[in-house]
Amino acid sequence: MDKYAVFGNPIKQSKSPAIHTAFAGQCDHRLQYRAVRVEEDDFERATRAFFSEGGRGLNVTVPFKQEAFALADRLSDRARRAGAVNTLSVAEDGAIEGDNTDGVGIVRDMVANLGWMVQGMRVLIIGAGGAVRGVLAPLMRERPKSLLVVNRTAARATQLAEEFSDLGAIEGGGYDLIDERQFDLVINASSAGLSGEAPDLPAGLLTEHSCCYDMVYGNEPTPFMRWAAHHAAWAVADGLGMLVEQAAESFYIWRRVRPETQSVISELRLAME
Numbered sequence: 001m002d003k004y005a006v007f008g009n010p011i012k013q014s015k016s017p018a019i020h021t022a023f024a025g026q027c028d029h030r031l032q033y034r035a036v037r038v039e040e041d042d043f044e045r046a047t048r049a050f051f052s053e054g055g056r057g058l059n060v061t062v063p064f065k066q067e068a069f070a071l072a073d074r075l076s077d078r079a080r081r082a083g084a085v086n087t088l089s090v091a092e093d094g095a096i097e098g099d100n101t102d103g104v105g106i107v108r109d110m111v112a113n114l115g116w117m118v119q120g121m122r123v124l125i126i127g128a129g130g131a132v133r134g135v136l137a138p139l140m141r142e143r144p145k146s147l148l149v150v151n152r153t154a155a156r157a158t159q160l161a162e163e164f165s166d167l168g169a170i171e172g173g174g175y176d177l178i179d180e181r182q183f184d185l186v187i188n189a190s191s192a193g194l195s196g197e198a199p200d201l202p203a204g205l206l207t208e209h210s211c212c213y214d215m216v217y218g219n220e221p222t223p224f225m226r227w228a229a230h231h232a233a234w235a236v237a238d239g240l241g242m243l244v245e246q247a248a249e250s251f252y253i254w255r256r257v258r259p260e261t262q263s264v265i266s267e268l269r270l271a272m273e
């Protein structure tokens with residue numbers, strides 16, 4: 001049976017085995033997919049051992065995405081842009097290939113699942129870490145009207161905007177750049193909410209048509225989602241769909257079949273209630 005796994009630390013809560021098992025069932029593929037906790041200094045050894053023992057593909061999650069980027073023999077353009085790899089596979093010549101499906105995942109969730117038309121939108125992204133780096137290129141491909149990245153550490157956002165400036169109008173800096181502007185789509189990619197903090201955002205940021213997306217998900221609405229609902233956002237979503245969509249893209253890379261995602265998202269959502 002073909003072997004796949006996700007490597008991360010921590011990994012206990014990972015939904016990837018359930019997602020890939022559901023995809024395999026749909027497509028009638030026989031495969032095994034496990035979640036493996038890898039010690040922080042053991043990623044390279046564990047990865048090479050996995051592939052030399054016949055493993056077919058790996059997902060890579062926190063904190064190993066940069067290490068996977070460094071380890072890959074070949075990189076897709078989107079992985080190179082992201083500076084991070086979440087999907088590894090082994091090519092016919094034995095080379096390890098690195099890709100990044102996170103950015104495609106969020107865009108597919110917003111556009112195909114939620115029906116949000118990113119094209120022509122004024123987009124605000126909060127945060128400037130690895131997650132944002134992966135998302136900028138696929139997002140710009142949807143041709144938003146403008147894109148502003150704001151971050152607690154302003155310099156990181158400024159640098160990201162500079163690095164991706166060839167893709168179109170991207171601005172970056174501190175929260176002060178929001179000023180009195182309004183946005184049609186606000187994406188939270190800061191990890192502030194993980195500690196239960198609501199973001200410190202101006203109340204006038206949203207219009208009655210604004211969509212708000214939190215890359216994080218949980219059993220309950222995140223602080224950002226609560227903020228958005230409180231300020232009467234038109235639509236609010238968490239990152240569960242992104243998780244399933246990035247997995248579907250990885251599955252496609254490995255198996256050349258694109259699984260159906262809506263039913264898997266619904267099942268996960270039900271299981272979380």
Ligand code: ATR
Pocket residue numbers: 126127128129130131132151152153154156189190191192197
């Ligand atoms: P990820 O891979 O999820 O993007 P990361 O690279 O560690 O993780 O980035 C975390 C992001 O959350 C950063 O933008 C970080 O801001 P800084 O660059 O200033 O560190 C942001 N963040 C984390 N805690 C925060 C907080 N309490 N308030 C505001 N932003 C926060």
